[in-house]
Amino acid sequence: MNFLEKITGSDMTKIMKAFEARVKVLPNEYQTAWKEINSHLWIHGDFTGRNLMPIFDSALELLEVASAEEQRVEEVLGDDIKGFCAALVGDEGANTFRDKWRDQLNKNVARKLGGLK
Template sequence: MNFFEKVTGSDMTKEMKNFEARSKLLPAEYQTAWEEIKNNLWVYTDFTGRNLMPILDSALELLEVTAADGQTVEEVLGDDIKGFCAALVGDDGAINYRDKWRDQLNKNVLKKLGGLK
């Protein structure tokens, strides 16, 4: 990846298009699960989203392999896709960007009110 690709994010765009092309080859229930996985993982991203690319690749590969084996989505992911995604990025107590921003806002407000020195 060169500097231009890193700044513009074009490398990530190419990778996401590749993920989408791969996901279109999955059975319908797996495609639905893939969409849910993507939606639930984005809350754990850093500013650029680059930290999720290997995780998304691994999740999609898991879906591809299990679909080829003939397993159902429920057998692979269980009933809680949100919990599966939290476990995929770390643990259930993983802090996402919203939590970080909320914590920073609370500290700033407390500081302005004179409660934090």
Template sequence: MNFSERISGRDITKEMKAFEMRAKVLPPDYQTAWKEIIQNLWIYGDSTGRNLMPIFDSVLELLEVTSEDGQSIDEVLGDDSKGFCAALVGDEGAKTYRDKWREQLNKNVAKKLGGLT
């Protein structure tokens, strides 16, 4: 990946397009699950989403293998796709980007208030 692709985010766009092409050959119920997983995982990404690319790749590989084995999507993910995604990123206590921003804002406010007293 070159510098301009990294700065512009085109590297992520290319990876996501490649993931989407792979997902198009999955059965319809797997495609629906893939879309839900992507939506549920984005909130755990950093500002660029690069930290999620290996996770997306692994999840898509799991879906490809299990669909080839003939398993149903419920056997693979269970009935809680949000819980599945939370477990992927490090358990239910994993912080979303909103949590991280809120924590940083609180630290900045506390620092400013502490400096005034």
């Protein structure tokens, strides 16, 4: 990224367009979840929002993997997307979501290894 891109924010525009291209491939319910995640995460950004790019990338990757495994959005994100976003950025209440994710991960691993449904 050169100085001009950093000042004008054109690098951010390119990154967000790449994210949107990835989102268009997802099923509708995942696209809707992405829009909600997108709106809830921006409030946690710094002046430029560059600090959020790795978080956006990780959240989108989570949606892509879940979609490929044909999971429902609620199974992955839970009922509280705003709380999910707060947990991603490390706000209060993150431990409860981490515990929930850990339990979900353990169930998925046990199902894959043990053939359980």
